Amino acid sequence: MRIIPSQGPPRLLAAAQLTNSVGDGAYYVCSALYFNRIVGLSPTQIGAALTLGWAAGAVVGIPVGHLADRRGPRGVAVLMSVATGTAVGSFLLVRSYAAFLVAVCVYACCQCGLAAARQALLAGLVEPARRTETRAYLQSTVNAGLALGAALGGIALHLDTESSYRVALATDAVAFVLAAAVLLRLPSVPSAAGPRGREERxxxxxxxxxxxxxxxxxxxxxxxxxxxxxxxxxxxxxxxxxxxxxxxxxxxxxxxxxxxxxxxxxxxxxxxxxxxxxxxxxxxxxxxxxxxxxxxxxxxxxxxxxxxxxxxxxxxxxxxxxxxxxxxxxxxxxxxxxxxxxxxxxxxxxxxxxxxxxxxxxxxxxxxxxxxxxxxxxxxxxxxxxxxxxxxxxxxxxxxxxxxxxxxxxxxxxxxxxxxx
The missing domain is CATH 1.20.1250 (Growth Hormone; Chain: A;)
Incomplete structure (x- = not known):
C-alpha cells in the first residue's frame, strides 16, 4: 500500500507538510500547559486569545490566497511558513497577556495564510486530475507527522520542566523554517492572474x-x-x-x-x-x-x-x-x-x-x-x-x-x- 506520493512536486509538498506537522504535533500536546504553567495565563485567557486569533485567521486567509494568485504561490507559501515559525518562536519570549494575544493572532493568521498558499501551490504544480489524490497523500502525511510530533511532545510532558516545554515549542518553530526550505526546492509557479486592472484586483x-x-x-x-x-x-x-x-x-x-x-x-x-x-x-x-x-x-x-x-x-x-x-x-x-x-x-x-x-x-x-x-x-x-x-x-x-x-x-x-x- 503506497503512502508516499510519486517523485517530483507531490513528494516535495509531502516532505514540507511532514516537516511542519511533526512540529505541530509537539506544539499541540504541550502548548496549553506551557502557556498555563510557565507563562502563567489562565485557561480563560488562553481560550479567549485562541478564539480571537482563529477568527482573525479565518479572515486573513482569503487575501493571502489572493496574494498568492497575484505574486505566485511558492514565494507566498515560503514567506508564510517562515512567518509562522517566527510567531511560534515568539511564544518563548512572551511574558504578558497583551504580548501573548498579539503572538496568537499573528500565529493563526500565518497558519491560515500558509494553508491557502499551499493549496494554490498544489493547484499550480499538479494537473487537475491528480489534485485530490495528491491532497490525500498530504493528509496522510499530516497525520503521520502529528503522531510523531505528539510522541515528542509526550516526552516533554513526562519530563514536565520549563526547558522541556520550551524545546517542544522551539521544535515547532524550527520545523516551519525547514519546511520553507523544502518549499524553495519546488518549481516556481508564475502568477495566474491577468493584467492588473481594477477588476483583477x-x-x-x-x-x-x-x-x-x-x-x-x-x-x-x-x-x-x-x-x-x-x-x-x-x-x-x-x-x-x-x-x-x-x-x-x-x-x-x-x-x-x-x-x-x-x-x-x-x-x-x-x-x-x-x-x-x-x-x-x-x-x-x-x-x-x-x-x-x-x-x-x-x-x-x-x-x-x-x-x-x-x-x-x-x-x-x-x-x-x-x-x-x-x-x-x-x-x-x-x-x-x-x-x-x-x-x-x-x-x-x-x-x-x-x-x-x-x-x-x-x-x-x-x-x-x-x-x-x-x-x-x-x-x-x-x-x-x-x-x-x-x-x-x-x-x-x-x-x-x-x-x-x-x-x-x-x-x-x-x-x-x-x-x-
Missing part, C-alpha cells in the same frame, strides 16, 4: 454565492474536528465508564487509519458527481458515529464502553476520509484556475471557524443535552451532507462554459486520467 470569491454556500456546508461538516481533541475526552471522563486511556487509543486509531487508507479512499473520487456522493455518504456515516458515541454512555462495564467508543470512532474516521476526498475535489474543481489561492483561502476558512466555534458548540450539545445532543449533532452532519450535492450542482451551472440548464458534474476524461494513476 477584486476578491471574486466574495461575490460567488454558490461557492460560498458550498464552503458554508463544508464548514458545518468540519465540526467533526473538535470531536476527538476536545469533546470526546470530556465525554469519556464525565459520561462513560471507559478508562482514561481510551482517549489516547481513539487518537491512535484515527491517525493510523487516515495514514493507511486516505489515499485509497480518495481514488474513488474522480469528478464533482462522485465528490458530492462522497460528502453525502460522509454525512450519513457521521450521523451513525454520533449515535455510537451517544450509546457509549449506556454500558456500565469499562471494557464494553471502550468497545462501543472504538466502533464509533472507526465509523467517524471513515466519514472523515469520505469528507476530505469529496471536499478537496469540489474545492479545486469549482475554483477558477487563475484564482485558486483566494478560493482555497475562502474554502479553508471553514477549518478556522470550526476550531473557533466547534469546541463551545459541541461541548454544549453533548455534555449538556447528552444523547439528544449527539443525535442533534448527527442530524446536522446528515443535513449538510445531503445539501452539498444540490449546492454543488448550482455552483457547477454557474461556472464559465457551463451550458444553460445543465450541471456538468461528471468528467469522463478526468476520471480516466485518475484511474491511470
Amino acid at each position: 477584486r476578491l471574486t470569491v466574495l461575490r460567488d454565492r454558490p461557492y460560498a454556500l458550498v464552503s458554508a456546508l463544508n464548514m458545518v461538516m468540519l465540526l467533526y474536528m473538535p470531536l476527538l481533541s476536545v469533546v470526546l475526552p470530556l465525554w469519556i471522563m464525565q459520561r462513560t465508564a471507559a478508562p482514561g486511556w481510551t482517549v489516547s487509543a481513539l487518537m491512535v486509531l484515527n491517525t493510523v487509519t487516515v495514514v493507511l487508507f486516505q489515499v485509497r479512499m480518495a481514488g474513488r473520487v474522480t469528478n464533482l458527481e462522485s465528490a458530492s456522493r462522497a460528502v453525502r455518504c460522509s454525512g450519513i456515516v457521521m450521523f451513525l458515529a454520533c449515535v455510537g458515541f451517544a450509546l457509549s454512555s449506556a454500558p456500565s462495564s469499562a471494557w464494553a464502553a471502550a468497545a462501543v467508543l472504538a466502533v464509533a470512532a472507526g465509523v467517524q474516521v471513515l466519514g472523515e476520509m469520505l469528507l476530505g476526498s469529496g471536499s478537496w475535489e469540489i474545492a479545486f474543481t469549482l475554483a477558477p484556475e487563475d484564482k485558486q489561492g483566494q478560493y482555497q483561502g475562502f474554502h479553508g476558512a471553514g477549518t478556522a471557524v470550526a476550531r473557533l466555534i466547534g469546541p463551545l458548540l459541541l461541548t454544549a450539545l453533548t455534555l449538556a443535552w447528552g444523547i439528544a445532543g449527539w443525535l442533534l449533532l448527527g442530524a446536522l452532519f446528515l443535513a449538510a451532507g445531503a445539501a452539498t450535492g444540490h449546492a454543488v450542482r448550482w455552483a457547477a451551472r454557474t461556472r464559465p462554459g457551463a451550458a444553460p440548464g445543465t450541471a456538468p458534474l461528471a468528467s469522463a476524461p478526468q476520471a480516466r486520467l485518475i484511474r491511470k494513476h
Whole structure:
C-alpha cells in the first residue's frame, strides 16, 4: 500500500507538510500547559486569545490566497511558513497577556495564510486530475507527522520542566523554517492572474454565492474536528465508564487509519458527481458515529464502553476520509484556475471557524443535552451532507462554459486520467 506520493512536486509538498506537522504535533500536546504553567495565563485567557486569533485567521486567509494568485504561490507559501515559525518562536519570549494575544493572532493568521498558499501551490504544480489524490497523500502525511510530533511532545510532558516545554515549542518553530526550505526546492509557479486592472484586483470569491454556500456546508461538516481533541475526552471522563486511556487509543486509531487508507479512499473520487456522493455518504456515516458515541454512555462495564467508543470512532474516521476526498475535489474543481489561492483561502476558512466555534458548540450539545445532543449533532452532519450535492450542482451551472440548464458534474476524461494513476 503506497503512502508516499510519486517523485517530483507531490513528494516535495509531502516532505514540507511532514516537516511542519511533526512540529505541530509537539506544539499541540504541550502548548496549553506551557502557556498555563510557565507563562502563567489562565485557561480563560488562553481560550479567549485562541478564539480571537482563529477568527482573525479565518479572515486573513482569503487575501493571502489572493496574494498568492497575484505574486505566485511558492514565494507566498515560503514567506508564510517562515512567518509562522517566527510567531511560534515568539511564544518563548512572551511574558504578558497583551504580548501573548498579539503572538496568537499573528500565529493563526500565518497558519491560515500558509494553508491557502499551499493549496494554490498544489493547484499550480499538479494537473487537475491528480489534485485530490495528491491532497490525500498530504493528509496522510499530516497525520503521520502529528503522531510523531505528539510522541515528542509526550516526552516533554513526562519530563514536565520549563526547558522541556520550551524545546517542544522551539521544535515547532524550527520545523516551519525547514519546511520553507523544502518549499524553495519546488518549481516556481508564475502568477495566474491577468493584467492588473481594477477588476483583477477584486476578491471574486466574495461575490460567488454558490461557492460560498458550498464552503458554508463544508464548514458545518468540519465540526467533526473538535470531536476527538476536545469533546470526546470530556465525554469519556464525565459520561462513560471507559478508562482514561481510551482517549489516547481513539487518537491512535484515527491517525493510523487516515495514514493507511486516505489515499485509497480518495481514488474513488474522480469528478464533482462522485465528490458530492462522497460528502453525502460522509454525512450519513457521521450521523451513525454520533449515535455510537451517544450509546457509549449506556454500558456500565469499562471494557464494553471502550468497545462501543472504538466502533464509533472507526465509523467517524471513515466519514472523515469520505469528507476530505469529496471536499478537496469540489474545492479545486469549482475554483477558477487563475484564482485558486483566494478560493482555497475562502474554502479553508471553514477549518478556522470550526476550531473557533466547534469546541463551545459541541461541548454544549453533548455534555449538556447528552444523547439528544449527539443525535442533534448527527442530524446536522446528515443535513449538510445531503445539501452539498444540490449546492454543488448550482455552483457547477454557474461556472464559465457551463451550458444553460445543465450541471456538468461528471468528467469522463478526468476520471480516466485518475484511474491511470
